[in-house]
Amino acid sequence: MAGKAPESDPVQDAPEVSGPKHSAVGLPAITNALRVSRQQMGVKRTALTLLRVNQKEGFDCPGCAWPDPDHRHAAEFCENGAKAVAEEATLRRVTPDFFTSHSVADLAKRSGYWLGQQGRLTTPMYLAEGADHYSPVSWERAFDIIAEELTDLASPDEAVFYTSGRTSNEAAFLYQLFAREFGTNNLPDCSNMCHESSGSALTETIGIGKGSVSLEDLHKADLIIVAGQNPGTNHPRQLSALEKAKANGAKIITVNPLPEAGLERFKNPQTPRGLAGGGTALTDLFLQIRLGGDQALFRALNHLLLTTDGALDEDFIREHTYGFEEFAAVARDKLDWDETLRATGLTRAEIDRALGMVLASKRTIVCWAMGLTQHKHSVPTIREVVNFLLLRGNVGRPGAGVCPVRGHSNVQGDRTMGIFERPAPAFLDALEKEFGFAPPREHGYDVVRAIRALRDGQAKVFFAMGGNFVSATPDTEVTEAAMRRASLTVHVSTKLNRSHVITGARALILPTLGRTEKDVQDSGEQFVTVEDSMGMVHASRGRLAPASPHLLSEPAIVCRLARRVLGETSRIPWEEFAHDYAAIRDRIARVVPGFEDFNARVANPAGFALPHAPRDDRRFPTATGKANFTAAPVEYPDAPEGRLLLQTLRSHDQYNTTIYGLDDRYRGIKNGRRVVLVHPEDARALGLADGAYTDLVSEWIDGSERRAPGFRVVHYPTARGCAAAYYPETNVLVPLDHTADTSNTPASKSVVVRLEPTTV
Numbered sequence: 111m112a113g114k115a116p117e118s119d120p121v122q123d124a125p126e127v128s129g130p131k132h133s134a135v136g137l138p139a140i141t142n143a144l145r146v147s148r149q150q151m152g153v154k155r156t157a158l159t160l161l162r163v164n165q166k167e168g169f170d171c172p173g174c175a176w177p178d179p180d181h182r183h184a185a186e187f188c189e190n191g192a193k194a195v196a197e198e199a200t201l202r203r204v205t206p207d208f209f210t211s212h213s214v215a216d217l218a219k220r221s222g223y224w225l226g227q228q229g230r231l232t233t234p235m236y237l238a239e240g241a242d243h244y245s246p247v248s249w250e251r252a253f254d255i256i257a258e259e260l261t262d263l264a265s266p267d268e269a270v271f272y273t274s275g276r277t278s279n280e281a282a283f284l285y286q287l288f289a290r291e292f293g294t295n296n297l298p299d300c301s302n303m304c305h306e307s308s309g310s311a312l313t314e315t316i317g318i319g320k321g322s323v324s325l326e327d328l329h330k331a332d333l334i335i336v337a338g339q340n341p342g343t344n345h346p347r348q349l350s351a352l353e354k355a356k357a358n359g360a361k362i363i364t365v366n367p368l369p370e371a372g373l374e375r376f377k378n379p380q381t382p383r384g385l386a387g388g389g390t391a392l393t394d395l396f397l398q399i400r401l402g403g404d405q406a407l408f409r410a411l412n413h414l415l416l417t418t419d420g421a422l423d424e425d426f427i428r429e430h431t432y433g434f435e436e437f438a439a440v441a442r443d444k445l446d447w448d449e450t451l452r453a454t455g456l457t458r459a460e461i462d463r464a465l466g467m468v469l470a471s472k473r474t475i476v477c478w479a480m481g482l483t484q485h486k487h488s489v490p491t492i493r494e495v496v497n498f499l500l501l502r503g504n505v506g507r508p509g510a511g512v513c514p515v516r517g518h519s520n521v522q523g524d525r526t527m528g529i530f531e532r533p534a535p536a537f538l539d540a541l542e543k544e545f546g547f548a549p550p551r552e553h554g555y556d557v558v559r560a561i562r563a564l565r566d567g568q569a570k571v572f573f574a575m576g577g578n579f580v581s582a583t584p585d586t587e588v589t590e591a592a593m594r595r596a597s598l599t600v601h602v603s604t605k606l607n608r609s610h611v612i613t614g615a616r617a618l619i620l621p622t623l624g625r626t627e628k629d630v631q632d633s634g635e636q637f638v639t640v641e642d643s644m645g646m647v648h649a650s651r652g653r654l655a656p657a658s659p660h661l662l663s664e665p666a667i668v669c670r671l672a673r674r675v676l677g678e679t680s681r682i683p684w685e686e687f688a689h690d691y692a693a694i695r696d697r698i699a700r701v702v703p704g705f706e707d708f709n710a711r712v713a714n715p716a717g718f719a720l721p722h723a724p725r726d727d728r729r730f731p732t733a734t735g736k737a738n739f740t741a742a743p744v745e746y747p748d749a750p751e752g753r754l755l756l757q758t759l760r761s762h763d764q765y766n767t768t769i770y771g772l773d774d775r776y777r778g779i780k781n782g783r784r785v786v787l788v789h790p791e792d793a794r795a796l797g798l799a800d801g802a803y804t805d806l807v808s809e810w811i812d813g814s815e816r817r818a819p820g821f822r823v824v825h826y827p828t829a830r831g832c833a834a835a836y837y838p839e840t841n842v843l844v845p846l847d848h849t850a851d852t853s854n855t856p857a858s859k860s861v862v863v864r865l866e867p868t869t870v
């Protein structure tokens with residue numbers, strides 16, 4: 111019945127396995143989307159709500175950051191978008207009575223799936239020191255408790271202000287403003303764990319840490335390389351764009367350790383062929399690469415381009431780039447093919463075939479996600495991708511460019527609004543000029559450093575704007591112990607999750623409005639804005655009545671908290687901002703480049719594109735004023751004999767740490783999450799039959815080990831030597847210090863593991 115949460119925790123984990131699928135979406139996506147929506151919202155609310163997702167006068171999908179086409183379908187959402195909306199617009203409620211009947215100790219034993227299925231939080235809840243049950247608290251008292259803790263700190267840097275990528279531009283701008291007026295740059299965000307490596311590499315090489323292509327560019331490209339990304343599950347509407355590009359004559363190369371159904375064949379439910387026919391084959395060349403072998407692959411392609419007559423765009427290189435000679439000297443003269451084939455696990459013939467497709471292409475785009483960003487050498491890998499595109503002038507012209515595909519719906523917007531522990535001096539100067547206070551200049555903690563600071567007692571208050579920090583982060587036991595050392599943990603949330611039950615000495619849960627809900631302030635109904643993965647900014651207007659009369663919007667929470675903590679010393683008009691969000695946008699327009707006339711421009715239902723110098727006019731605001739070639743040594747992870755390289759990943763019934771269900775339809779797994787995908791030959795060599803149970807034990811360079819017990823072995827066509835399992839269950843295996851160079855992103859895509867007979 112809609113609105114009824116499962117009582118027993120269904121995660122008994124008895125997975126049924128039927129083998130990978132070779133096509134994605136189609137009718138099953140519709141039936142699944144409607145089934146989940148009806149279970150959470152009922153029939154009428156489902157119809158009302160889903161027909162407003164991603165519509166010009168509607169609300170932005172709280173799922174991923176894929177852009178909206180100018181022409182919107184009546185149903186402009188994917189299966190996972192529907193699940194994300196249903197989870198937020200659910201009729202299920204977590205009321206104070208729920209917390210009376212469930213102690214924190216009891217909730218801590220529950221699965222993330224079960225916690226998330228309980229529904230929307232309705233009331234501010236407080237866990238007093240020594241208590242085992244949350245109890246209701248007034249907003250005033252909640253702000254008092256936070257103010258007490260924050261003002262008692264020896265330094266503002268003992269506080270950490272975390273942001274999840276669902277936070278709107280307006281809330282994010284206010285949040286960073288509050289944290290900085292309070293006195294700290296401790297503003298870690300989920301981007302630290304996902305595309306930080308992309309930001310670092312792109313800022314250095316092209317001068318801006320964002321993708322340079324629009325949706326139209328994808329449709330115009332004649333070669334699209336999709337590397338380390340699984341759009342079928344994580345950005346499903348991207349498949350429509352790939353299908354359109356194919357219809358326009360494009361070729362697609364997929365680079366991935368796993369064959370993913372969404373990149374094999376797309377059954378577009380918006381078309382008869384997709385609903386009843388065979389759909390559209392997408393991938394023309396599948397390069398089943400070893401985990402972390404991407405830098406070696408792009409270096410090999412660059413070597414071949416440098417040694418093929420007429421392959422380079424010499425005018426572009428001469429006019430717009432820097433460092434070509436140094437790079438060419440390395441890539442042209444120093445390639446070791448044996449090492450390349452070992453690192454990639456590919457054959458020379460496969461790489462030559464890819465070269466043929468590259469040479470035949472006039473407009474190439476490379477799309478990527480976590481498969482490239484979560485390795486120790488991710489930053490040099492993404493730099494090598496940029497080298498690859500610069501060699502043929504594939505930046506700053508239609509149908510060509512870099513396309514890091516962002517995860518959370520506004521993760522790029524939050525960064526643009528100043529949610530960054532290493533803010534640019536120019537941004538801080540603009541804040542100081544606009545608001546008349548001196549923001550801190552010392553860099554703050556990113557996610558990994560924040561965990562270390564909590565672990566080591568240097569940080570005492572943890573405040574999260576959305577998200578599920580303890581489940582999203584690596585080294586689970588270390589992170590949970592660190593969180594428990596805090597004096598206060600605060601979560602602004604819509605739904606229950608594990609971070610609410612792994613608490614500091616005291617804890618608060620502050621329930622907030624969802625993106626689907628009306629946000630009415632004193633001046634009337636408000637809208638917020640978001641920025642998608644391609645730099646388009648548009649409005650999002652909630653339409654549903656709030657899940658409870660006790661909810662506050664994210665901007666209202668920040669404004670009231672800021673006034674309570676900073677008092678009358680703060681000359682920032684927090685009340686004016688809470689009264690009317692247009693006032694926030696007027697300030698953003700004066701502080702953040704590209705947002706001039708923000709309120710006027712966002713009135714356009716399609717929104718507006720932010721400037722992107724490399725894309726717009728081949729201007730590269732780098733240290734050299736040019737696009738930079740870089741010549742890093744090729745690196746790749748390796749596993750000793752009898753060990754495998756493990757990547758953590760999502761199932762199809764999952765969005766980041768939110769578990770919608772226990773199936774992974776495209777990989778043929780049903781009703782279970784503790785599975786490890788292993789190549790049959792590797793499994794046989796390890797003496798592991800399909801269906802056997804094993805413990806995963808990660809081995810770290812300092813000799814330490816981490817164990818995740820009780821995984822069902824699934825013989826699966828992965829790349830040789832590479833295994834895969836879901837997070838958050840396997841985050842426990844990723845050492846806190848196992849991070850990418852430069853970006854400090856947890857290297858969750860290449861963890862050395864051994865598989866032992868299970869101990870459970």
Ligand code: SF4
Pocket residue numbers: 171172173174175176186187188189190191192194344345346347348
């Ligand atoms: S592709 Fe992403 S943004 Fe679009 S509906 Fe699906 S989850 Fe939402």
